[in-house]
Amino acid sequence: MNLDNVSIRKMNHADLETMARWLSTEAVLKFYGDVNSPFSLQQVEKKxxxxxxxxxxxVPFIVELNGAPIGFMQYYKIEKCEQQTFGYPANLDVYGIDQFIGVPSLFNKGLGTIMVKKFIVSIVETTDADLVILDTAISNPRAIRCYEKCGFSKMQKINNGRSWLMAMQTSSQTSANL
Incomplete structure (x- = not known):
């Protein structure tokens, strides 16, 4: 898969129908949402x-492959009190990310790794992030492998042991503060 064929752009209102379609797909909801609760267009618009x-x-984004939407990504700054519950000092700027590929036929093709690597570069260039974290279901080995290939490490089990909190340092200053 060619990196140049994958792009990430800000999500806009015209993307909401595509997002509703993805969030009503069982293969997507298996790890991003609830298989028993597909999203309606109205729910997607509200959220x-x-x-x-x-x-x-x-901040939401759409991932495109050759100009066609194939996935979703978002980032957000973690509140200081929340990051401290995970054991990170308040002097760090910690960002969380979430993502999924919305087209099941594109699973297991290396796109997730390309998406996440490109997204991390963008976050580092546009924010003050010292550390990027994410959580993934322990039952999702495909995602765990992807995140480890991108440089994330398993830090601790969260959500009553159902998820891994994974983290990636984005600056040399971070390692001195951990």
Whole structure:
């Protein structure tokens, strides 16, 4: 897979129908949401519309392959009290990310690794992130492998042992503060 064929752009209101389609797909909801609760277009508009408009401090993006939408990504700054519950000092700027590929036929093709690597570069260039974290289901070995290939490490089990908190340092200053 060619890196140049994959691009990440800010999500806009025209993407909401595509997002609703992805979030009603069982293969996507298996690890991003709840298989028993597919999203309607109205639910997607209510949740992601304020993010698109900048009313919520979660920044959403669409991933494209050769110009066609194939996935979703978002980042957000972790609140200091929350990052301290994970054991990270308050002097670090910690960002969280979430992502998924919305087209199941594109699973297991290396796209997730390309997406995440490109996204991390963008976050480092546009924010003050010292550390990027994510959580993934322990039952999702495909995602865990992807994140480890991108430089994330398993830090601790969270969500009553159902998920891994994974982290990646984004600056040399971070290692001195951990």
């Amino acid at each position: 992601y519309g304020p993010r698109i408009d900048g009313d919520v401090l979660v």
